[in-house]
Amino acid sequence: MVAAVMTAAEPKTARHRNWATNVNAWLLLLPAIVLLGMFTHYPILATLYHSFFSLGRSGPAEFVGLENYRYMLDDDVFWQVLRNNFIFALATVPTSIGLALLMAVWVDKKIVGRSFLRLAFFTPTVLPMIAVANIWLFFYTPDYGLLDQFLKSLGFAGHNWLGDPSTVMTCLAVMVVWKEAGFFMIFYLAALQSIPPELKEAASVEGASRWYFFRRVTFPLLMPTTLFISINALINSFKLVDQLVIMTKGGPNNASSLLLYYIYEVAFNFWDTTYAATLTVTLITILAAVALTKFVYLDRRIHYQ
Amino acid sequence: MSEIIVNAVSKTWGGVGGVDRISFKAEAGTLLVLLGPSGCGKSTTLRLIAGLEEVDSGTITIGGRDVTHLSPAERRISMVFQSYALFPHLNVAENIIFGLKVRGVGRAERDEKLRKVADIVGLSHLLERKPSQLSGGQRQRVALGRAIIAEAAVCLMDEPLSNLDAKLRHEMRTEIRALQQRLGMTMVYVTHDQSEAMTMADRVILMRDGHIEQNGAPHELYNEPASDFAARFIGTPPMNIISWQDGAMLGVRPEHIFVAERNGVPATVRAVEYLGADSIILCDVKGETVSVRQTGYCSLPAGTQVGLEWQNRHIHLFDRDSGKRLADRAPA
Structure with a gap:
């Protein structure tokens, strides 16, 4: 009951503090996310993407579906x-x-x-x-x-x-x-x-x-x-x-x-x-x-x- | 018969610690407590009896059999460790029957014994649990169960209750004592807690710096301490020891002193500890502290001048240099 009154009285401050905590947390995670994303996760996805395309030595790369896997x-x-x-x-x-x-x-x-x-x-x-x-x-x-x-x-x-x-x-x-x-x-x-x-x-x-x-x-x-x-x-x-x-x-x-x-x-x-x-x-x-x-x-x- | 005789046993680690030519006997079917402050050699003594340490000299016999150079298993003993030493990956049942499995006891007999022991130590409903899922008291019971299932005539306990809270400790010491008497085991029990020793033991051996300070029944240690060390170690609060004439120290228990109005040894009240049933009055006598036990509540304020009196039959005299007890009831 007391707690309910308190939240009702200060909803803005509470929400603001919550938001600040979230931003803080994300900022702390940012360096790791950037490094992992750039050098691990993006390359994996890019690799997966390229594996569905032709080499494109003579002309643009074309989508070939599972052709590369069949070749493998x-x-x-x-x-x-x-x-x-x-x-x-x-x-x-x-x-x-x-x-x-x-x-x-x-x-x-x-x-x-x-x-x-x-x-x-x-x-x-x-x-x-x-x-x-x-x-x-x-x-x-x-x-x-x-x-x-x-x-x-x-x-x-x-x-x-x-x-x-x-x-x-x-x-x-x-x-x-x-x-x-x-x-x-x-x-x-x-x-x-x-x-x-x-x-x-x-x-x-x-x-x-x-x-x-x-x-x-x-x-x-x-x-x-x-x-x-x-x-x-x-x-x-x-x-x-x-x-x-x-x-x-x-x-x-x-x-x-x-x-x-x-x-x-x-x-x-x-x-x-x-x-x-x-x-x-x-x-x-x-x-x-x-x-x-x-x-x-x-x-x-x-x-x- | 499974009495334990320790005869002139010594053990040191390069001259440090250990025990020095100690001898004693634990009668069959009795509970012997090894008591003393940390580093006095009580645990070493227990480990020597168990065979976990090798003696430097002396002999140990169990039930008339010389076991001095036998392995722990060949001594046919059981042991409870301070940390309980339960196998963390095995459940309660597997922990208890570990020794039976080692010795290749058949499944039917194992189950039969497990049922009986689990019932005795009150763990029948927890047999499937892992030690990490048990409370301190329950772990203690598993260790007890593992110790008694082999039905060894000798059980060694190394500070088994020191990891429990005060209430549980009190409960368990009654239980261990009852178990020891019911199964008729010869038990050697190590503790640094004098109240544990006094309440459980048939016989107490008080140790200090690797030798035996006093060996006697609890009431002997209390009523006739062999030295000022024994007098100070036993009793809460311990015996008062004050300087006396002729190179002697005088000891008198707090409950044997009473506060007089005028006569007696002059003293100043420093503080009063009210315990409920009685109060401990801490007094200052010529720079030495003397505690007095008085029944009920005591309202003396700090700083009051009082006289302390006691009866001659309640005093103990100790030699100032050796600390040894002097001839009984010397007049003061």
Whole structure:
């Protein structure tokens, strides 16, 4: 009643204050909106738009409907790089996560030289991908590369690791796992340290073995971290292609090419920008599906503290 | 029989903290309280009994079995932690039966025991909840349930009530005591709250700086404190200790002092705390504070000159240097 009288008495001031708050909020949001709009949302929409048009090399661009997409589905190279990308994701994501967890559990213990180990595991993350690719290029070089020299000293024959379609993907996957695992380890380490030590003590009073405790308590409590890391790793496996520029250029015969690298080639080597736009829309759809799975489905099935 | 015998046990971390050659015995089926200020070694003692810490020297036996070098699980004990240590991703039922599952107890037996225990601790309607959906008191009950389901003869409790509010704490201590007696457990209970110790314990061990200051029944600690430290630690308000002749300190409980009109030790009233059933009169005696408990309401204004009197049979004398109790009832 009192409140009603008050509002009736000062409707103008209240509305004015409301308006001022709104303007204030929008002004604070403005820089982020402008940047995101200009460099993320507008390009996505523009890409989608261009993917429905012809290239227009001889004359104006024409609306061609799904023609570009039809072409994509008929493109053997597209299917190969897509398959490569899924194989690459399947090879790198679980391995780097498993390795990260293993390293984190190890360096979480009270052992001598723990800080040194942590630093050592983290170092590959600090290096730029370009540098990493160059280092590993030397490892894989036929005959005088590190790997071949080592094999030769054991009496094996040399091998052109990056030149052989049957070994090139494995070689790249090993390198990416080496680079990524240390980064993911940091997340696991932080999560491990947030688990109260009494849980371990309570479990040991009950007679739980270390493995039982890890399986039934530690691992479930790490699930939010595992989910976060796996989404990141999956996105990275589609996003990180720097190594291809240095090491293989997608070869031999597209055996190591990934979707994003193919888009780059189509756009800036063949200058077929509308087809590149079409491929980009496909890539964005895949990544959006991954993110959506996390937010809609997986988040509900995981315990968050 | 499941009595606990701690014999000359020491434990330090590089000479810092811990306990120094402590020995005591907890009789089977009784509740023993380890009492003391923080850092006195009471929690360390409990963790040594549990096997969560390794002793430096000495032996620990439980039920006649030397457990000094056994793992916590092999000691066949249960434990309640100050933080409750509930598994946050498991629901109430899964938390309670965690130990049974570890030991591979069959499903039927597990369900049977769970039903019984949930009934005892009053959680039957909350079995599906996660710990984060429970109140502090309910979490405490889950921890209790997990401790008693194994039917271990020895139960160790590390400040189990310190995270609860005053009303709940009072309720739970009655419940824990009743549970201990009903199940006939030998319980070692750590607390820094002297009223908890006095109300629950069959026997209290008062600790200070890693050694035992006094070991006795609650009424012994109250009526015959072994040192001025024990006298000051127990009772609200604690015993008054004032300088006396011949290198001694004189102690007398607030309820044993009465205010006289003329005679007695001269004192000045500084303040009066009215508690309802009684009042605490804070007096100044030659620069030392003496509190006096008087039944009912007291209307003495601050600054009043009064005389304090007590009977000789109510005084305690302590050595000024060692703090140890001097021969009983020395005349003053």
